[in-house]
Each structure stands twice: as structure tokens, then as C-alpha cells.
Amino acid sequence: MNPLTFTIEKEFPNGARVGNIQTPHGSFETPAFCTVGTKGTVKAVSVEQLQTLAKTQVVLANTYHLFLQPGEGIVSNAGGLHQFMNWHGPLITDSGGFQVFSLGAGFGKDISKFTTSRPSKNILTSDVKTAPAVFDESVLTQHSKLAIVDEEGVSFTSHIDGTLYRFTPERSVEIQHALGADIFFAFDECTSPEDSNSYQEKAGNRTHRWAERSLNTHQNNVAARKNQALFGVVQGGRDPKLRAWSAGIIGAMDFDGFGIGGSFSKKDLGEALTAGIDPLPKDKPRHLLGIGEPEDILLGVSHGIDMFDCVQPTRMARTGTLYTKRGKINLLRREYIRDFTPLDKETGGYSSDKYTKAYLAHLFRAKEMLAATIASIHNLYFIESLMSDIRESIRDNRFNDFRTDFLQKYQQ
RNA sequence: GCGUCGGUGGCAGAGUGGUCAAUUGCAUCAGACUGUAAAUCUGACGGAUUUAUCCUACGCAGGUUCAAAUCCUGCCCGGCGCA
Numbered sequence: 142m143n144p145l146t147f148t149i150e151k152e153f154p155n156g157a158r159v160g161n162i163q164t165p166h167g168s169f170e171t172p173a174f175c176t177v178g179t180k181g182t183v184k185a186v187s188v189e190q191l192q193t194l195a196k197t198q199v200v201l202a203n204t205y206h207l208f209l210q211p212g213e214g215i216v217s218n219a220g221g222l223h224q225f226m227n228w229h230g231p232l233i234t235d236s237g238g239f240q241v242f243s244l245g246a247g248f249g250k251d252i253s254k255f256t257t258s259r260p261s262k263n264i265l266t267s268d269v270k271t272a273p274a275v276f277d278e279s280v281l282t283q284h285s286k287l288a289i290v291d292e293e294g295v296s297f298t299s300h301i302d303g304t305l306y307r308f309t310p311e312r313s314v315e316i317q318h319a320l321g322a323d324i325f326f327a328f329d330e331c332t333s334p335e336d337s338n339s340y341q342e343k344a345g346n347r348t349h350r351w352a353e354r355s356l357n358t359h360q361n362n363v364a365a366r367k368n369q370a371l372f373g374v375v376q377g378g379r380d381p382k383l384r385a386w387s388a389g390i391i392g393a394m395d396f397d398g399f400g401i402g403g404s405f406s407k408k409d410l411g412e413a414l415t416a417g418i419d420p421l422p423k424d425k426p427r428h429l430l431g432i433g434e435p436e437d438i439l440l441g442v443s444h445g446i447d448m449f450d451c452v453q454p455t456r457m458a459r460t461g462t463l464y465t466k467r468g469k470i471n472l473l474r475r476e477y478i479r480d481f482t483p484l485d486k487e488t489g490g491y492s493s494d495k496y497t498k499a500y501l502a503h504l505f506r507a508k509e510m511l512a513a514t515i516a517s518i519h520n521l522y523f524i525e526s527l528m529s530d531i532r533e534s535i536r537d538n539r540f541n542d543f544r545t546d547f548l549q550k551y552q553q
Numbered sequence: 554g555c556g557u558c559g560g561u562g563g564c565a566g567a568g569u570g571g572u573c574a575a576u577u578g579c580a581u582c583a584g585a586c587u588g589u590a591a592a593u594c595u596g597a598c599g600g601a602u603u604u605a606u607c608c609u610a611c612g613c614a615g616g617u618u619c620a621a622a623u624c625c626u627g628c629c630c631g632g633c634g635c636a
Contacts, residue, residue, distance in 0.1 A: 179589050201588075239588045254587045287590075300590040331588075374588090402588070431588035453587045460586070460593070475582075505592095513592055 145370035145397045147426045151536055158462035159535040162426060164323035165368050166223060169198035172442045174528045175233055175450035176521055181226040183300045184455055185513035188227045189376045194491040195521035200228050201450045202402035205318050209299055217277040221321030234322040236313045241295050245288035254431045256334045256406045287327035290330055292347060306319050310354040318365040326400050327355035329374040334404045341378030346374045349390050356394055370397035372428060379409045381416035388420040398426040414444040433525055435551060442531055452525050458516035461505045464523040468551050477502040484519055488526055492519040
């Protein structure tokens with residue numbers, strides 16, 4: 142029995158599609174936004190608020206973080222992550238592959254999912270990418286990073302206490318089995334957009350081998366196979382040819398769905414999607430990892446992406462920025478101190494008309510915790526509402542118009 | 554009244570002869586953030602500006618010195634102690 146059923150309700154050739162995914166913990170409609178709850182909590186927001194106020198469909202947690210704290214054994218003893226965190230809806234875990242990048246090549250460099258327009262400082266050249274024959278801890282300190290990759294896996298220095306740990310594809314799958322999410326990801330290497338094509342190819346090959354190993358480990362666990370779906374992750378960097386290559390190889394493996402990983406420059410996301418989605422099987426869900434600005438979601442949907450996850454709505458919320466139909470606003474700006482209008486009347490929903498900008502501006506300035514909560518609920522609802530509008534528009538054959546209209550107002 | 558310690562930029566608080574328009578924190582202003590090392594980080598923060606420099610500033614007024622927030626004198630104000 143398959144733990145995941147993906148039903149496509151309507152789709153356009155090589156384009157947007159609407160459907161739903163059933164998991165052992167309920168179903169969700171696609172295209173879907175997966176709210177990120179890295180450490181088994183969506184920062185500043187309770188599960189009850191997610192359900193009733195933010196209209197959250199799916200939550201995504203992180204293997205690396207939960208492994209470090211509290212450890213997968215605790216979560217497993219609690220009865221799995223659903224039980225532990227009291228989220229009984231669809232749940233996903235990410236493999237820790239992104240941390241290979243953010244704590245490794247991207248460490249301290251001002252780059253994460255996208256390159257910045259600013260010239261990045263201290264770009265390490267390919268020397269650091271040379272895997273040592275025998276792993277030596279000093280390599281980490283030598284290059285001031287917390288993670289380093291080799292063929293077998295990745296060695297991490299915990300950002301919490303400096304302890305050295307080792308992740309392999311097998312270990313990542315084992316931890317994710319213990320966490321027990323409905324969907325989880327194969328362990329991959331998220332590469333830097335500043336890596337050369339030859340490195341992208343080398344890392345891609347390794348990610349493909351890791352995908353195979355992740356898949357084997359999962360398939361050998363009969364119990365886990367019944368309850369958990371495994372997604373493989375496409376890499377390939379920014380070159381469309383490499384994207385297509387990686388998608389062809391990962392897409393041919395027996396995964397339940399596919400993640401599209403990597404880090405981009407703003408302008409080549411579209412190309413990467415065009416090249417990287419086509420080789421994937423049409424009947425399986427595609428998840429664009431770590432992307433969540435409205436304009437990027439719309440772009441992804443137009444290419445046939447079914448799932449997104451992103452830190453952006455909650456992180457922005459915590460630092461004082463709200464999404465509105467007319468673009469993002471930073472509540473810490475002087476102009477909102479005396480702005481007694483609702484947060485975003487046009488979006489509707491819980492926080493949009495119950496609280497004023499002046500009140501939230503006050504909470505942020507006073508550093509009250511409730512600021513983060515209200516703002517997070519607002520932003521999450523905004524994105525959920527956008528996803529819902531997107532689905533409706535696909536069903537009604539007017540996605541392109543919707544996209545144009547939305548962006549025109551949003552980017553004015 | 555006597556003694557003593559002190560008065561520094563919006564606030565707190567360093568500095569105790571030149572490298573001081575003055576460390577740092579807070580506040581303020583602006584910016585960044587996309588599979589969360591993030592309730593975080595970056596920049597600006599006396600005035601003018603040809604961006605080189607000039608002007609005004611460390612309670613007030615004088616003085617010493619090539620040079621004073623820093624030393625001296627007087628005054629004003631505050632804390633503490635004794636009367």
C-alpha cells in the first residue's frame with residue numbers, strides 16, 4: 142500500500158496543475174505551501190493557531206535540527222513527531238541536505254537560497270570542496286565552516302555545542318524513519334550558486350548516488366514504507382543542461398515524489414525549472430524546496446510545481462515585515478507608528494482586520510513576543526490564501542490572468 | 554557651612570594632555586532576509602560640505618600649553634558624609 146496518493150484534478154500541458162495529496166495524516170490540496178517548523182515548532186505560533194487561524198495544511202520540520210536537539214530517540218519515544226509536537230496533519234521532514242550547504246559552502250557568506258546582488262566576500266574556491274581521503278576535523282576549522290562533504294556523507298560540527306557528527310544518506314533516512322513524518326526527503330547536497338559547473342556535476346553525481354542509497358535504505362524498511370513517502374531531490378545548479386540531467390536520473394528512480402533543490406540567482410530560477418521539471422514523471426508531486434516569495438511561487442506553479450516550503454513568511458514576520466496584497470510593508474518604519482488602519486483589509490482572515498498597523502508597530506518596538514505571533518499568523522494566512530486563490534484560478538482556467546493581476550497590484 | 558565624589562553627544566556610561574567629533578550599550582533612522590546557526594544581521598547616527606576639509610562641542614567663565622573632554626582658578630548644579 143502506498144503511503145501517498147497524488148490526484149491531479151486539472152492540469153495544463155507543461156504548466157500549472159491543481160490536485161491533492163493524501164497521506165496517513167490527512168490530505169492537502171496542491172499547489173500547497175508547507176509551513177516550516179524546523180525544530181518541531183513553527184516559531185511563535187501554536188498548532189492551534191496554525192489550524193484555526195493560519196489555515197496551515199502541511200508542516201515541514203528539519204532532520205538536522207531535531208537530530209541535534211532533542212535527538213530522534215526522544216521524538217520516537219514520544220510516539221513520533223506528529224504526537225510529540227501535537228500536529229496531527231500532514232507532516233514532512235527535510236533531510237538535512239540544506240544544512241550541508243548553509244553550514245558548509247554557504248557558511249558566513251551572505252548566500253543562501255539566492256545569491257545576493259552584493260559581491261560576496263571571501264568566496265572559497267574549489268579547494269575546500271576537495272574531500273579529504275581520511276576525514277580530519279581540522280579541515281572544518283581550517284576553512285571556518287561547520288560542515289564538509291565527502292563521498293560517503295557529511296561531517297558536521299554542531300552549531301550548538303561544537304560536537305562533531307556524521308551524516309550519511311543511510312543515517313538521514315534512519316533518523317527520518319524515527320521522526321515518522323508522512324513525507325521525507327533523500328539526503329542530498331545543496332550546492333552553492335557560485336560553484337562551477339564541474340563542481341555541480343561532481344556534486345550532482347554524488348547526490349544521485351546518495352539518492353540511490355536513501356531509496357535502498359527506505360525500501361528495506363517494510364514498516365516505514367507503509368507510512369512514509371520518500372522524495373528524491375534534483376540538483377544540478379544553475380545550468381539548464383545539468384538540471385535536466387539531474388532530473389532525468391532522479392526522476393527515473395522509484396521515489397514517491399521529487400524535490401527541486403539548489404540555490405539560485407534570481408534570474409535563473411525560471412530556466413532551472415523549465416529544464417529540471419520536464420524529465421520528471423508527470424504523475425508524481427514536485428516540491429520546490431525553500432522557495433516562498435509570492436512571485437516565485439507563482440513562477441513555480443506556472444511550471445507545474447505542486448508544493449513549496451519556505452521560511453520567509455515566518456522569518457519576515459518575526460523581523461517586522463508583513464505581506465499585503467500591495468506588497469510587503471516593514472512595520473518598523475516610522476510611518477506606521479500612527480497608522481490605525483487594519484494590517485491588510487484586502488487579505489482578510491484573522492489578524493488582517495482585528496489589529497492595526499499602529500498596534501503591531503508598537504508591539505515590535507516594545508519587543509513584545511505577541512508581535513511575532515500576530516505577524517506570523519498574518520503572513521502564513523496571506524500565503525495560504527494566495528495558494529487557495531491560485532488553486533481556484535487553475536480550476537477556473539484563469540491562472541495566467543490571476544497571476545498577472547496579482548503581481549500588478551503586489552509589485553506596484 | 555565644612556569635607557568629599559561627580560557633572561561627557563537623546564539616555565546610560567568609557568575616555569583623564571596630542572592617534573577624540575569622542576569606545577561601547579540602549580534609543581532613533583534606513584536596509585537585508587527564500588529546504589531557519591535568524592525574536593537575527595548590516596549600515597547611519599553634532600552641523601555644513603567642493604567628501605578634502607571647515608565649524609560647533611565633553612556644566613559655565615577664565616587660564617596654563619605648540620596642543621585641553623583631560624591640568625589650574627573661580628562660579629553654578631548634583632550625590633554622599635559631618636555639622
